[in-house]
Amino acid sequence: MSSEVAGYFERLRSHLRLGDTFESDDVMRELSTHVEDRVVELVRAGMSPARAEHAVLSGFGRPRTLAHLVRQAHLVTPWADALLGAAAFVFLAVIVGAELWHVPAFAAGGAGLVVALTLYGLWQGRPAWFYPWAGAALTLPLAAGYIAFAVLHRELPALTAGPHALALAGVAGALLYFPIGLFVVAAAVLVAVRRDWLDASVLLSPLPGVLVEIIAVHRAGGIAAGGQALSEASALLFGVYLGMAIATLAFLRSSTRNVKVMTLVGSAVGLWAVSALFVDPGGGLVALAARGALLVGFLLSPALVARHA
Amino acid sequence: MTLGSYLTQLLKGNTDVLILSLLERAPMHGHQILQELEATSGGFFHVSEGTLYPALYRLAREGYIRGRWAKIATGRERKVYELTKKGEHRLQECRSTWSGFARAMNRVTTQTT
Numbered sequence: 001m002s003s004e005v006a007g008y009f010e011r012l013r014s015h016l017r018l019g020d021t022f023e024s025d026d027v028m029r030e031l032s033t034h035v036e037d038r039v040v041e042l043v044r045a046g047m048s049p050a051r052a053e054h055a056v057l058s059g060f061g062r063p064r065t066l067a068h069l070v071r072q073a074h075l076v077t078p079w080a081d082a083l084l085g086a087a088a089f090v091f092l093a094v095i096v097g098a099e100l101w102h103v104p105a106f107a108a109g110g111a112g113l114v115v116a117l118t119l120y121g122l123w124q125g126r127p128a129w130f131y132p133w134a135g136a137a138l139t140l141p142l143a144a145g146y147i148a149f150a151v152l153h154r155e156l157p158a159l160t161a162g163p164h165a166l167a168l169a170g171v172a173g174a175l176l177y178f179p180i181g182l183f184v185v186a187a188a189v190l191v192a193v194r195r196d197w198l199d200a201s202v203l204l205s206p207l208p209g210v211l212v213e214i215i216a217v218h219r220a221g222g223i224a225a226g227g228q229a230l231s232e233a234s235a236l237l238f239g240v241y242l243g244m245a246i247a248t249l250a251f252l253r254s255s256t257r258n259v260k261v262m263t264l265v266g267s268a269v270g271l272w273a274v275s276a277l278f279v280d281p282g283g284g285l286v287a288l289a290a291r292g293a294l295l296v297g298f299l300l301s302p303a304l305v306a307r308h309a
Numbered sequence: 310m311t312l313g314s315y316l317t318q319l320l321k322g323n324t325d326v327l328i329l330s331l332l333e334r335a336p337m338h339g340h341q342i343l344q345e346l347e348a349t350s351g352g353f354f355h356v357s358e359g360t361l362y363p364a365l366y367r368l369a370r371e372g373y374i375r376g377r378w379a380k381i382a383t384g385r386e387r388k389v390y391e392l393t394k395k396g397e398h399r400l401q402e403c404r405s406t407w408s409g410f411a412r413a414m415n416r417v418t419t420q421t422t
Contacts, residue, residue, distance in 0.1 A: 027366075030339065030388045034358060037340040037387075061359035069359065073366035255367075 015067035085129035097238025200302035
Protein backbone atom coordinates (compact mmCIF):
# COMPACT_ATOMS: atom_id res chain seq x y z
CA MET A 1 0.00 0.00 0.00
CA SER A 2 1.51 3.35 -1.01
CA SER A 3 1.80 6.24 1.42
CA GLU A 4 -1.00 8.12 -0.38
CA VAL A 5 -3.40 5.20 0.01
CA ALA A 6 -2.26 4.51 3.59
CA GLY A 7 -2.74 8.19 4.46
CA TYR A 8 -6.21 8.22 2.90
CA PHE A 9 -7.31 5.17 4.89
CA GLU A 10 -5.81 6.54 8.09
CA ARG A 11 -7.87 9.73 7.68
CA LEU A 12 -10.94 7.70 6.73
CA ARG A 13 -10.65 5.53 9.84
CA SER A 14 -10.24 8.57 12.09
CA HIS A 15 -13.50 10.05 10.73
CA LEU A 16 -15.42 6.76 10.47
CA ARG A 17 -16.02 6.26 14.21
CA LEU A 18 -18.46 3.38 13.81
CA GLY A 19 -17.64 2.53 17.41
CA ASP A 20 -17.54 -1.18 16.88
CA THR A 21 -14.01 -1.92 15.64
CA PHE A 22 -15.25 -5.08 13.92
CA GLU A 23 -17.59 -3.06 11.68
CA SER A 24 -14.91 -0.40 11.03
CA ASP A 25 -12.32 -3.05 10.17
CA ASP A 26 -14.79 -4.72 7.81
CA VAL A 27 -15.46 -1.45 5.95
CA MET A 28 -11.75 -0.59 5.75
CA ARG A 29 -10.89 -4.06 4.48
CA GLU A 30 -13.59 -3.95 1.81
CA LEU A 31 -12.61 -0.49 0.56
CA SER A 32 -8.90 -1.33 0.47
CA THR A 33 -9.55 -4.50 -1.57
CA HIS A 34 -11.56 -2.33 -3.98
CA VAL A 35 -8.57 0.01 -4.32
CA GLU A 36 -6.37 -3.02 -5.01
CA ASP A 37 -8.66 -4.33 -7.80
CA ARG A 38 -9.30 -0.95 -9.38
CA VAL A 39 -5.61 0.01 -9.43
CA VAL A 40 -4.76 -3.30 -11.16
CA GLU A 41 -7.50 -2.58 -13.74
CA LEU A 42 -6.24 0.95 -14.44
CA VAL A 43 -2.57 -0.10 -14.59
CA ARG A 44 -3.54 -2.81 -17.14
CA ALA A 45 -5.24 -0.06 -19.14
CA GLY A 46 -1.92 1.80 -19.25
CA MET A 47 -1.97 4.14 -16.26
CA SER A 48 0.99 4.44 -13.94
CA PRO A 49 0.43 2.90 -10.46
CA ALA A 50 0.68 6.31 -8.75
CA ARG A 51 -1.85 7.93 -11.11
CA ALA A 52 -4.12 4.89 -10.83
CA GLU A 53 -4.12 5.12 -7.01
CA HIS A 54 -4.83 8.82 -7.18
CA ALA A 55 -7.72 8.24 -9.62
CA VAL A 56 -9.30 5.55 -7.42
CA LEU A 57 -9.03 7.66 -4.26
CA SER A 58 -10.63 10.58 -6.14
CA GLY A 59 -13.54 8.25 -6.93
CA PHE A 60 -13.99 7.63 -3.20
CA GLY A 61 -14.14 11.35 -2.49
CA ARG A 62 -12.79 13.14 0.57
CA PRO A 63 -12.24 10.79 3.54
CA ARG A 64 -14.43 12.93 5.80
CA THR A 65 -17.32 12.93 3.31
CA LEU A 66 -17.07 9.19 2.65
CA ALA A 67 -16.91 8.48 6.39
CA HIS A 68 -20.03 10.62 6.92
CA LEU A 69 -21.93 8.79 4.15
CA VAL A 70 -20.88 5.37 5.46
CA ARG A 71 -21.88 6.35 9.01
CA GLN A 72 -25.22 7.59 7.75
CA ALA A 73 -25.79 4.30 5.95
CA HIS A 74 -25.18 2.57 9.28
CA LEU A 75 -27.72 4.91 10.99
CA VAL A 76 -30.61 2.83 9.71
CA THR A 77 -31.39 0.18 12.31
CA PRO A 78 -32.99 -3.07 11.12
CA TRP A 79 -36.52 -3.71 12.42
CA ALA A 80 -35.47 -6.55 14.74
CA ASP A 81 -32.82 -4.38 16.43
CA ALA A 82 -35.13 -1.36 16.62
CA LEU A 83 -37.89 -3.43 18.26
CA LEU A 84 -35.41 -4.89 20.73
CA GLY A 85 -34.23 -1.38 21.61
CA ALA A 86 -37.80 -0.11 22.06
CA ALA A 87 -38.52 -3.20 24.20
CA ALA A 88 -36.40 -1.65 26.98
CA PHE A 89 -39.11 1.00 27.49
CA VAL A 90 -41.93 -1.51 27.04
CA PHE A 91 -40.24 -3.50 29.82
CA LEU A 92 -40.12 -0.40 32.07
CA ALA A 93 -43.76 0.30 31.20
CA VAL A 94 -44.81 -3.19 32.28
CA ILE A 95 -42.72 -3.08 35.48
CA VAL A 96 -44.25 0.26 36.50
CA GLY A 97 -47.73 -0.18 35.01
CA ALA A 98 -48.31 -3.62 36.50
CA GLU A 99 -46.55 -2.49 39.73
CA LEU A 100 -44.19 -5.44 39.50
CA TRP A 101 -41.51 -3.39 41.25
CA HIS A 102 -43.46 -4.14 44.47
CA VAL A 103 -42.69 -7.83 44.11
CA PRO A 104 -39.06 -8.55 45.14
CA ALA A 105 -38.70 -11.56 42.84
CA PHE A 106 -39.88 -9.59 39.80
CA ALA A 107 -37.81 -6.56 40.77
CA ALA A 108 -34.67 -8.67 41.14
CA GLY A 109 -35.44 -10.71 38.02
CA GLY A 110 -36.16 -7.55 36.02
CA ALA A 111 -32.93 -5.93 37.18
CA GLY A 112 -31.06 -9.12 36.28
CA LEU A 113 -32.61 -9.17 32.79
CA VAL A 114 -31.68 -5.53 32.16
CA VAL A 115 -28.09 -6.07 33.30
CA ALA A 116 -27.78 -9.34 31.30
CA LEU A 117 -29.05 -7.72 28.08
CA THR A 118 -26.74 -4.74 28.62
CA LEU A 119 -23.73 -7.02 29.04
CA TYR A 120 -24.80 -9.03 25.98
CA GLY A 121 -25.07 -5.81 23.98
CA LEU A 122 -21.59 -4.79 25.13
CA TRP A 123 -20.27 -8.17 24.04
CA GLN A 124 -22.00 -7.77 20.64
CA GLY A 125 -20.16 -4.53 20.10
CA ARG A 126 -22.81 -2.02 21.19
CA PRO A 127 -25.41 -2.37 18.41
CA ALA A 128 -28.12 0.31 18.22
CA TRP A 129 -30.52 -1.62 20.54
CA PHE A 130 -27.87 -1.68 23.29
CA TYR A 131 -28.25 1.98 24.30
CA PRO A 132 -31.88 1.96 25.57
CA TRP A 133 -31.08 -1.16 27.63
CA ALA A 134 -27.86 0.36 28.96
CA GLY A 135 -29.88 3.44 29.91
CA ALA A 136 -32.39 1.22 31.71
CA ALA A 137 -29.43 -0.40 33.53
CA LEU A 138 -28.24 3.06 34.61
CA THR A 139 -31.62 3.66 36.30
CA LEU A 140 -30.68 0.94 38.81
CA PRO A 141 -27.79 2.94 40.36
CA LEU A 142 -30.05 6.00 40.18
CA ALA A 143 -32.73 4.24 42.23
CA ALA A 144 -30.01 2.90 44.57
CA GLY A 145 -28.81 6.50 44.85
CA TYR A 146 -32.13 7.47 46.34
CA ILE A 147 -31.74 4.73 48.92
CA ALA A 148 -28.27 6.15 49.73
CA PHE A 149 -29.87 9.57 50.05
CA ALA A 150 -32.53 8.12 52.37
CA VAL A 151 -29.76 6.57 54.49
CA LEU A 152 -28.01 9.95 54.71
CA HIS A 153 -31.27 11.64 55.55
CA ARG A 154 -31.88 9.18 58.36
CA GLU A 155 -28.35 8.78 59.79
CA LEU A 156 -27.01 12.37 59.64
CA PRO A 157 -29.23 13.61 62.49
CA ALA A 158 -28.08 10.57 64.55
CA LEU A 159 -24.47 11.70 64.10
CA THR A 160 -25.15 15.10 65.65
CA ALA A 161 -26.18 13.27 68.84
CA GLY A 162 -22.72 11.71 69.01
CA PRO A 163 -20.41 9.51 66.95
CA HIS A 164 -21.85 6.10 66.16
CA ALA A 165 -19.89 3.59 64.10
CA LEU A 166 -22.86 2.25 62.12
CA ALA A 167 -24.23 5.72 61.42
CA LEU A 168 -20.75 6.88 60.36
CA ALA A 169 -20.38 3.91 58.03
CA GLY A 170 -23.83 4.58 56.56
CA VAL A 171 -23.08 8.25 55.98
CA ALA A 172 -19.61 7.56 54.54
CA GLY A 173 -20.97 4.89 52.22
CA ALA A 174 -23.83 7.09 51.07
CA LEU A 175 -21.52 10.09 50.55
CA LEU A 176 -19.09 7.95 48.53
CA TYR A 177 -21.93 6.58 46.44
CA PHE A 178 -22.81 9.86 44.73
CA PRO A 179 -19.43 10.66 43.17
CA ILE A 180 -19.01 7.00 42.14
CA GLY A 181 -22.51 6.95 40.66
CA LEU A 182 -21.89 10.21 38.80
CA PHE A 183 -18.57 8.87 37.54
CA VAL A 184 -20.27 5.73 36.18
CA VAL A 185 -22.91 7.77 34.30
CA ALA A 186 -20.34 10.27 33.00
CA ALA A 187 -18.00 7.50 31.85
CA ALA A 188 -20.84 5.71 30.04
CA VAL A 189 -21.80 8.96 28.28
CA LEU A 190 -18.21 9.72 27.26
CA VAL A 191 -17.75 6.24 25.77
CA ALA A 192 -21.04 6.51 23.87
CA VAL A 193 -20.25 10.04 22.63
CA ARG A 194 -17.06 8.81 20.99
CA ARG A 195 -19.14 6.95 18.38
CA ASP A 196 -22.09 9.32 18.14
CA TRP A 197 -23.59 11.77 20.64
CA LEU A 198 -27.07 10.56 19.61
CA ASP A 199 -26.23 7.15 21.09
CA ALA A 200 -25.33 8.88 24.36
CA SER A 201 -28.67 10.74 24.30
CA VAL A 202 -30.55 7.46 23.94
CA LEU A 203 -28.47 6.10 26.84
CA LEU A 204 -29.62 9.00 29.03
CA SER A 205 -33.27 8.88 27.92
CA PRO A 206 -34.62 6.44 30.59
CA LEU A 207 -33.08 8.46 33.44
CA PRO A 208 -35.42 11.51 33.57
CA GLY A 209 -38.51 9.27 33.87
CA VAL A 210 -37.05 7.41 36.83
CA LEU A 211 -35.88 10.69 38.35
CA VAL A 212 -39.43 12.06 38.11
CA GLU A 213 -40.70 8.95 39.93
CA ILE A 214 -38.02 9.31 42.65
CA ILE A 215 -38.93 12.98 43.18
CA ALA A 216 -42.61 12.03 43.41
CA VAL A 217 -41.79 9.27 45.92
CA HIS A 218 -39.71 11.66 48.03
CA ARG A 219 -42.39 14.36 48.00
CA ALA A 220 -44.98 11.79 49.03
CA GLY A 221 -42.90 11.04 52.13
CA GLY A 222 -40.22 8.52 51.23
CA ILE A 223 -40.09 4.94 50.00
CA ALA A 224 -42.86 3.53 52.20
CA ALA A 225 -45.38 6.35 51.63
CA GLY A 226 -44.25 7.13 48.09
CA GLY A 227 -45.05 3.64 46.88
CA GLN A 228 -48.73 4.54 47.18
CA ALA A 229 -48.25 7.66 45.03
CA LEU A 230 -46.53 5.56 42.37
CA SER A 231 -49.34 3.01 42.44
CA GLU A 232 -51.92 5.72 41.86
CA ALA A 233 -49.97 7.01 38.87
CA SER A 234 -49.15 3.57 37.43
CA ALA A 235 -51.45 4.00 34.40
CA LEU A 236 -49.95 7.40 33.61
CA LEU A 237 -46.40 6.08 33.99
CA PHE A 238 -47.27 3.07 31.81
CA GLY A 239 -48.40 5.50 29.11
CA VAL A 240 -45.23 7.58 29.45
CA TYR A 241 -42.92 4.61 29.02
CA LEU A 242 -45.00 3.24 26.15
CA GLY A 243 -44.71 6.66 24.49
CA MET A 244 -40.96 6.53 24.99
CA ALA A 245 -40.89 3.04 23.45
CA ILE A 246 -42.60 4.43 20.32
CA ALA A 247 -40.21 7.40 20.26
CA THR A 248 -37.23 5.02 20.58
CA LEU A 249 -38.56 2.88 17.72
CA ALA A 250 -38.96 5.98 15.54
CA PHE A 251 -35.49 7.15 16.56
CA LEU A 252 -33.80 3.85 15.72
CA ARG A 253 -35.64 3.40 12.41
CA SER A 254 -35.11 6.88 11.05
CA SER A 255 -32.24 7.35 8.65
CA THR A 256 -31.72 11.07 9.13
CA ARG A 257 -30.16 12.80 12.10
CA ASN A 258 -32.72 15.61 12.14
CA VAL A 259 -35.60 13.17 12.64
CA LYS A 260 -33.61 11.41 15.38
CA VAL A 261 -33.06 14.72 17.18
CA MET A 262 -36.77 15.58 16.80
CA THR A 263 -37.86 12.27 18.39
CA LEU A 264 -35.49 12.95 21.30
CA VAL A 265 -36.90 16.43 21.79
CA GLY A 266 -40.45 15.07 21.38
CA SER A 267 -39.94 12.47 24.09
CA ALA A 268 -38.45 15.13 26.38
CA VAL A 269 -41.52 17.32 25.81
CA GLY A 270 -43.82 14.37 26.56
CA LEU A 271 -41.94 13.58 29.74
CA TRP A 272 -42.00 17.24 30.72
CA ALA A 273 -45.78 17.37 30.29
CA VAL A 274 -46.23 14.26 32.45
CA SER A 275 -43.84 15.48 35.14
CA ALA A 276 -45.85 18.71 35.26
CA LEU A 277 -49.03 16.73 35.91
CA PHE A 278 -47.53 14.15 38.22
CA VAL A 279 -44.86 15.91 40.27
CA ASP A 280 -45.95 19.50 40.36
CA PRO A 281 -49.51 20.02 39.08
CA GLY A 282 -49.74 23.44 40.72
CA GLY A 283 -46.36 24.62 39.50
CA GLY A 284 -45.99 28.08 37.96
CA LEU A 285 -45.07 28.86 34.34
CA VAL A 286 -41.48 29.72 35.20
CA ALA A 287 -40.95 26.41 37.03
CA LEU A 288 -42.57 24.52 34.14
CA ALA A 289 -40.47 26.28 31.51
CA ALA A 290 -37.29 25.69 33.52
CA ARG A 291 -38.11 22.01 33.92
CA GLY A 292 -38.78 21.68 30.18
CA ALA A 293 -35.52 23.40 29.29
CA LEU A 294 -33.66 21.21 31.77
CA LEU A 295 -35.15 18.01 30.30
CA VAL A 296 -34.40 18.94 26.69
CA GLY A 297 -30.97 20.23 27.70
CA PHE A 298 -30.20 17.03 29.57
CA LEU A 299 -31.09 14.79 26.61
CA LEU A 300 -29.18 16.92 24.12
CA SER A 301 -26.18 17.57 26.42
CA PRO A 302 -24.07 14.81 24.80
CA ALA A 303 -23.94 17.03 21.70
CA LEU A 304 -22.03 19.61 23.76
CA VAL A 305 -19.76 16.91 25.17
CA ALA A 306 -19.06 15.66 21.63
CA ARG A 307 -18.02 19.14 20.51
CA HIS A 308 -15.40 19.36 23.22
CA ALA A 309 -14.38 15.68 23.32
CA MET B 310 -29.82 23.01 -14.61
CA THR B 311 -27.07 21.55 -16.78
CA LEU B 312 -27.49 18.24 -18.58
CA GLY B 313 -24.72 16.82 -16.45
CA SER B 314 -26.49 17.69 -13.19
CA TYR B 315 -29.81 16.38 -14.61
CA LEU B 316 -28.19 13.03 -15.33
CA THR B 317 -26.49 13.04 -11.91
CA GLN B 318 -29.84 13.57 -10.21
CA LEU B 319 -31.46 10.80 -12.28
CA LEU B 320 -28.64 8.42 -11.43
CA LYS B 321 -28.72 9.35 -7.73
CA GLY B 322 -32.39 8.42 -7.51
CA ASN B 323 -31.87 5.08 -9.27
CA THR B 324 -28.57 3.79 -7.89
CA ASP B 325 -30.34 1.37 -5.54
CA VAL B 326 -32.43 -0.14 -8.35
CA LEU B 327 -29.39 -0.50 -10.58
CA ILE B 328 -27.49 -2.32 -7.81
CA LEU B 329 -30.42 -4.62 -7.04
CA SER B 330 -30.86 -5.39 -10.76
CA LEU B 331 -27.22 -6.37 -11.16
CA LEU B 332 -27.26 -8.55 -8.04
CA GLU B 333 -30.38 -10.29 -9.37
CA ARG B 334 -28.23 -11.74 -12.15
CA ALA B 335 -25.42 -12.95 -9.88
CA PRO B 336 -23.71 -12.22 -6.56
CA MET B 337 -20.96 -9.61 -7.04
CA HIS B 338 -18.41 -7.65 -5.05
CA GLY B 339 -18.20 -3.86 -5.24
CA HIS B 340 -15.64 -3.61 -7.99
CA GLN B 341 -17.58 -6.10 -10.13
CA ILE B 342 -20.77 -4.10 -9.66
CA LEU B 343 -19.07 -0.96 -11.03
CA GLN B 344 -17.60 -2.88 -13.97
CA GLU B 345 -20.92 -4.60 -14.81
CA LEU B 346 -22.83 -1.35 -14.56
CA GLU B 347 -20.54 0.41 -16.98
CA ALA B 348 -20.42 -2.56 -19.37
CA THR B 349 -24.19 -3.26 -19.34
CA SER B 350 -25.11 0.41 -19.80
CA GLY B 351 -22.63 0.81 -22.66
CA GLY B 352 -20.61 3.27 -20.62
CA PHE B 353 -23.66 5.49 -19.96
CA PHE B 354 -23.73 4.89 -16.22
CA HIS B 355 -20.67 5.64 -14.17
CA VAL B 356 -21.17 5.42 -10.41
CA SER B 357 -18.31 6.54 -8.19
CA GLU B 358 -17.00 4.42 -5.33
CA GLY B 359 -18.09 7.17 -2.93
CA THR B 360 -21.69 6.60 -4.10
CA LEU B 361 -21.59 2.82 -4.46
CA TYR B 362 -20.33 1.73 -1.05
CA PRO B 363 -22.66 3.84 1.13
CA ALA B 364 -25.52 2.55 -1.07
CA LEU B 365 -24.38 -1.05 -0.55
CA TYR B 366 -24.18 -0.57 3.23
CA ARG B 367 -27.60 1.04 3.34
CA LEU B 368 -29.19 -1.70 1.23
CA ALA B 369 -27.57 -4.31 3.49
CA ARG B 370 -28.83 -2.57 6.68
CA GLU B 371 -32.34 -2.47 5.23
CA GLY B 372 -32.14 -6.18 4.43
CA TYR B 373 -32.38 -5.99 0.64
CA ILE B 374 -28.92 -7.47 0.09
CA ARG B 375 -26.54 -9.57 2.14
CA GLY B 376 -22.74 -9.37 2.09
CA ARG B 377 -20.25 -12.05 3.03
CA TRP B 378 -16.54 -12.55 2.52
CA ALA B 379 -15.79 -15.26 -0.04
CA LYS B 380 -12.88 -16.47 -2.14
CA ILE B 381 -13.34 -15.41 -5.75
CA ALA B 382 -11.88 -16.86 -8.97
CA THR B 383 -8.50 -15.18 -8.42
CA GLY B 384 -8.18 -16.89 -5.06
CA ARG B 385 -8.45 -13.60 -3.17
CA GLU B 386 -11.13 -12.82 -0.63
CA ARG B 387 -13.70 -10.20 -1.51
CA LYS B 388 -16.97 -9.13 0.11
CA VAL B 389 -19.62 -10.52 -2.20
CA TYR B 390 -23.20 -9.23 -2.14
CA GLU B 391 -26.32 -11.14 -3.06
CA LEU B 392 -29.99 -10.27 -3.27
CA THR B 393 -32.27 -11.38 -0.43
CA LYS B 394 -35.94 -12.37 -0.80
CA LYS B 395 -36.86 -8.94 0.52
CA GLY B 396 -34.56 -7.41 -2.09
CA GLU B 397 -36.24 -9.41 -4.86
CA HIS B 398 -39.67 -8.10 -3.86
CA ARG B 399 -38.32 -4.58 -3.63
CA LEU B 400 -36.79 -4.88 -7.10
CA GLN B 401 -40.11 -6.08 -8.58
CA GLU B 402 -41.91 -3.12 -6.99
CA CYS B 403 -39.29 -0.67 -8.29
CA ARG B 404 -39.47 -2.18 -11.78
CA SER B 405 -43.23 -1.75 -12.05
CA THR B 406 -42.96 1.77 -10.64
CA TRP B 407 -40.23 2.55 -13.15
CA SER B 408 -42.33 1.18 -16.07
CA GLY B 409 -45.21 3.42 -15.14
CA PHE B 410 -42.90 6.39 -14.66
CA ALA B 411 -41.07 5.86 -17.96
CA ARG B 412 -44.40 5.45 -19.87
CA ALA B 413 -45.77 8.67 -18.36
CA MET B 414 -42.51 10.57 -19.01
CA ASN B 415 -42.49 9.42 -22.63
CA ARG B 416 -46.10 10.45 -23.10
CA VAL B 417 -45.49 13.92 -21.69
CA THR B 418 -42.08 14.59 -23.24
CA THR B 419 -42.80 13.22 -26.71
CA GLN B 420 -46.33 14.56 -27.15
CA THR B 421 -46.50 17.21 -29.84
CA THR B 422 -49.30 19.73 -30.15
